[in-house]
Amino acid sequence: MHKIKFIGEGIVKKCGGLPLVIQIVGSMIRTKKMSRQDWKSVVDSKIWEWKTPASSSSSTEIGGDILPGLMLSYDDLPYYLKSCFVYCCIYTKACNTLIMQWVAHGLIEVGIDVKATTNQYIEDLI
Incomplete structure (x- = not known):
């Protein structure tokens, strides 16, 4: 249990402290029965490196750290x-x-x- 808590904290850190991104990713994880390895793959995903330039949006969240959370959520859709x-x-x-x-x-x-x-x-x- 300690390891999964540590992985969960890593996911929160990857979300950049943005409540919307945390909610999106948390909702995705909650609705699935994910193993520790699945959680680890979320933390280690290259998608967290995807950022859009802040100047391309009027919102700091959309321009910055929200894209990876949205992409993870979109990829998880049927x-x-x-x-x-x-x-x-x-x-x-x-x-x-x-x-x-x-x-x-x-x-x-x-x-x-x-x-x-x-x-x-x-x-x-x-």
Whole structure:
């Protein structure tokens, strides 16, 4: 248990002390049954070296240390949610427009309960 606590502290350190990144990575880890080796692979991931220049964003977090946490979270999504996630970035508040775009672009299977499926996808992404 001591080793996993040490690894967890390493993950928090990699998150740069940013609460949003800690929450994203923590949520990803919490929803899976991860072994000590899985936790270690998160700490040792090269993704932590990915940074965007602060000047490319109006937000310090987005411009700096948040990208690795978002990438880890995105990489962990099931394949069918990855495209849906990208659309969420475009249609942040217009949920009905978002759903219509998912259907129009074939991200929701025809012949199933579209409302239930899209509600489940949104719930999974949140």
